[in-house]
Structures are given as structure tokens and as C-alpha cells.
Amino acid sequence: MWAASVSSAWVLTIHSTRCRFAARVNSGVSMLTKIIVVVTLSIAIFLAGCHSAERLEKPSGSAATNLDSDQDLIPDSRDQCPGSSVRQPIGPNGCPVINHPGLYHNWVNFDSGSSELRPDAIAILSEWVNHLQRNPFKFELIGHTDSCSSAEANNELSVMRATAVRNHLLSLGLPSGLVVAARGQGSSRLLEPRAIDATCSSETNRRVELVDAK
Helix, strand or coil, X not given: CHHHHHHHHHHHHHHHHHHHHHHHHHHHHHHHHHHHHHHHHHHHHHHHHHHHHHHHHCCCHHHHHCCCCCCCCCXXXXXXXXXXXXXXXXXXXXXXXXXXXXXXXXXXXXXXCCCCXXXXXXXXXXXXXXXXXXXXXXXXXEECCCCCCCHHHHHHHHHHHHHHHHHHHHHCCCCHHHEEEEEECCCCCCCCCHHHHCCCCCCCCCEEEEEECC
């Protein structure tokens, strides 16, 4: 009787030990499975991020063609001066405009919302004609506005300003072949910061620039 009890207790002890061991093994396997899942997900997320970054760094097609890194409105594919400042007058080749020797003003200013030439602008345009008749070079006229109206209205006004300057230069006898183009850029190239420009009190952004067409 005593022997049977001991044997039974021994069997129960062995069975209990096996159960605990099996539970530990199952727990270990479960933990290992969780670790594998977490590591796998982490690798997948990392690879997805790398792929997205690569696509951003290497634009293709039209996006690459129209890329304008320095925001001077000249695509990188045609920009001979990458890194130019948005506060500088920029020529069609993407390079900052440098006043032509003897030409002391390379832009004229306007009243808000107007394309009418003011007396000071007329005086400057006379300077331009006198200089260009002695030292002819081809140029573009680029009209600009402040940001005190809609984009559509500003684009239209900037073209009207450039056209007004062109017409006045021609009326003073300037050869039409020197004026390569008269176009507008709206409020896309503010020389005064937008915070100041928002008051509509500064005329710096309301201008037409004379830009060497070389």
C-alpha cells in the first residue's frame, strides 16, 4: 500500500514536471515567434522607407525636366546659375541680372494696380533709350506685381506693365529688334518679403525689369 502511494506520487511529480517543461517550451516558442514577427515587420518598413526615399531623390520624366531647385522660375535643365537668390533679378538663362555699364537703373516702378507710366519711370526710360542707342544690345522686359490681388489679375497686370514699357521705348525711336520679348511673371518674384508686401505700401515689387537677353 505504501509502495503504491509512493509510485503514484512519483508518477504525478514526473507528469507535473513534464507539463511545466512543456509550458516553458511553448512559452519560449511563442516569444520567439513574436520576436521573428517584429523583426520581419521592422525590416519591411525600413525597406519601404528606403524605396520611397529613392523615388523622391530620383524624379523621372516631366518632374525631373521641370525641377527648379533655386525657385527662380528657370528649370534646372536650362539654369546656368543654380543657387541664385529669389531676391535677385534673374535673366532667361537663370543668372542674376547685372546692370549694363552706363545703365544706372534696370527697372521702373508703378503705382498699385496700375500699368500707367509715372513721370519718374518716363525719365528712366529716356535714359534707357539714350544708352541703348549708343550701346545696343538685345533685352527682355519682365513685368512684376505685388501680392495684393489674385494670381490671375497679377499675371495680367504684369504683362500690361511690360507692354506699356515696350510701347514707350519704341515711341522714343528704339529699334524694335532690340526688344526680344515683353512678358509678365505676376507676383512670383517678390523683392520685398511677403509680410511687408501684404500692406501694399511698398512699390519695390511693382516693377518692369530690363534683362539682358544673351
